[in-house]
Structures are given as C-alpha cells and as structure tokens.
Amino acid sequence: MDTAAKEAKALEREWFYPFPLPSGKTTPTYDGGRLNAVHDTRLKMMDSALLPLLGERLDGKSVVDLACHQGYFALSMATRGAQRVLGVDARAEHIADATLMAELAGHAQFEGMVSDIHALDTDALGTFDVVLMLGLIYHLENPVGAIRTAHALTRGVCLVETQVVPHLSGNVDWGNYRFVKPLKGCFGIIDETEETHGPEMSTQGICLAPSTEALLWIMEKVGFSRVELLTPPPDAYEQHRYGKRVMVAGYP
Numbered sequence: 001m002d003t004a005a006k007e008a009k010a011l012e013r014e015w016f017y018p019f020p021l022p023s024g025k026t027t028p029t030y031d032g033g034r035l036n037a038v039h040d041t042r043l044k045m046m047d048s049a050l051l052p053l054l055g056e057r058l059d060g061k062s063v064v065d066l067a068c069h070q071g072y073f074a075l076s077m078a079t080r081g082a083q084r085v086l087g088v089d090a091r092a093e094h095i096a097d098a099t100l101m102a103e104l105a106g107h108a109q110f111e112g113m114v115s116d117i118h119a120l121d122t123d124a125l126g127t128f129d130v131v132l133m134l135g136l137i138y139h140l141e142n143p144v145g146a147i148r149t150a151h152a153l154t155r156g157v158c159l160v161e162t163q164v165v166p167h168l169s170g171n172v173d174w175g176n177y178r179f180v181k182p183l184k185g186c187f188g189i190i191d192e193t194e195e196t197h198g199p200e201m202s203t204q205g206i207c208l209a210p211s212t213e214a215l216l217w218i219m220e221k222v223g224f225s226r227v228e229l230l231t232p233p234p235d236a237y238e239q240h241r242y243g244k245r246v247m248v249a250g251y252p
C-alpha cells in the first residue's frame with residue numbers, strides 16, 4: 001500500500017490521538033477531539049522535564065514508551081531526532097497502529113513490541129535516556145512492579161503519569177500498639193473487570209490507583225535518587241489542573 005492509500009485508510013476512523021499526516025491533515029479523534037487537551041497537557045509537562053535535561057533535539061538519544069498505545073508520545077520523541085524509539089503495549093492492535101503512524105511519518109527508528117509491562121526482560125532491553133510510562137499504572141494490579149521495571153530501564157529520566165486517588169494519612173498499630181507505622185500513601189481499588197475489552201483499559205480488570213504521596217514514596221523506594229512532581233501548565237487539562245492526574249519525573 002502506498003502512502004496516500006495508508007493515509008486514506010487512517011482517515012476512515014477515529015484515533016485516540018491527533019496524528020499529523022503527510023498531506024497536512026490530522027487524524028480525527030474520539031468524541032470530536034474532546035480528549036486532545038489531555039494529550040496536549042502531557043506533552044507540555046513532559047517538556048518541562050525533558051527540555052532542561054536534554055534540550056529540544058534528541059539526536060542520538062533512546063526512548064522507551066511503556067504502554068505506548070498508538071505511539072503518539074513515542075513518535076513525538078522520534079520527530080525530535082531520537083535514535084532508538086521503542087514502543088511497548090499489551091495490545092497488538094495498538095502496536096499495529098503505532099507502526100502505521102511511524103511509517104507515515106517516516107520514522108524508521110520506531111520499533112513496536114507487544115508485551116505486558118510485567119513480562120519485559122529489562123536486562124535484554126538495556127537502559128534508555130527517556131522512559132515514558134503515561135496513563136498506565138492505574139490500570140494495573142501490580143503498579144509497584146511496573147515502577148520497578150521503569151526504574152530498571154532508566155538511564156536519564158523516567159516520566160510517570162497517572163490518575164491519583166485522595167491521600168489517606170495516619171498511624172497504624174502494626175501488630176500491636178507499641179509498634180506503630182505511619183501510612184506512606186494509599187491505593188484506591190478501581191473495578192475495570194467489565195471493561196477489559198476497552199482499548200484504553202486494563203487487560204486484567206483489577207486496578208490499583210495510587211495517591212500522589214504513594215507514587216512519590218514508591219518511586220524513591222524503588223531507587224530513583226531524585227523524584228519531582230511536575231507542575232501543570234496554566235492551561236492544563238482539568239484533571240492535571242486539579243491534581244487528579246499527576247506527572248512525576250524520576251532521575252536515577
């Protein structure tokens with residue numbers, strides 16, 4: 001299929017992201033574009049950590065996007081010249097879409113991999129200058145394991161973005177009243193068991209969404225030497241603006 005035919009096929013349906021196409025058109029997105037703001041905010045928040053560390057151009061740099069979906073964020077890194085761009089997702093149809101978008105954009109350096117986050121062999125993959133893990137951990141029953149995986153892959157910076165739940169604080173009698181432990185954060189249990197067919201949803205259905213405090217604490221405990229809660233831009237998507245979604249940068 002030539003480029004024009006591939007583009008025509010892409011334009012026949014709605015996408016999760018507004019991909020620029022070779023003709024100058026953009027892929028139509030879900031719900032008349034209502035979700036574009038969440039992607040735009042996340043690009044800006046990514047930049048608030050990436051630009052000071054790496055600058056605008058990513059020539060020679062490597063990027064892995066964990067749960068890359070159709071590859072929007074991975075391909076935005078390829079556009080800036082990243083040399084190795086790996087997109088991983090549990091859903092084969094997403095990797096097929098990401099591969100199509102990479103072909104249309106001429107990003108031969110994009111490599112797609114179908115894998116559950118928990119099945120990745122981090123030793124075999126090596127480390128990356130940029131690790132993206134956006135919109136994933138609140139769909140998982142083992143978010144701590146996923147954060148450990150992201151840490152193992154990080155050479156430069158890891159950006160974790162997630163929905164968060166309200167924090168709980170206080171002390172717990174840990175066996176008896178003389179041994180008291182303070183809560184470091186909490187997880188909310190979210191039921192996606194009836195929605196695992198959804199393209200953006202959990203693959204297993206039992207989801208643990210962290211509080212912001214939990215995420216920061218866990219990222220430090222798995223080994224990030226510095227962890228920074230990123231500030232949303234003034235025009236941020238409402239969830240980021242009101243602290244219901246956060247992005248955290250972790251540095252090895």
Ligand SMILES: C[S@@+](CC[C@H](N)C(=O)[O-])C[C@H]1O[C@@H](n2cnc3c(N)ncnc32)[C@H](O)[C@@H]1O
Pocket residue numbers: 066067068069070088089090091094115116117118133134135136139140199200201202203
């Ligand atoms: C809400 S979407 C987020 C996609 C993208 N990272 C973003 O932020 O726009 C969740 C993605 O996680 C993927 N996913 C869900 N469970 C996964 C798992 N256990 N391992 C890898 N990917 C998973 C889904 O297929 C989907 O692409």
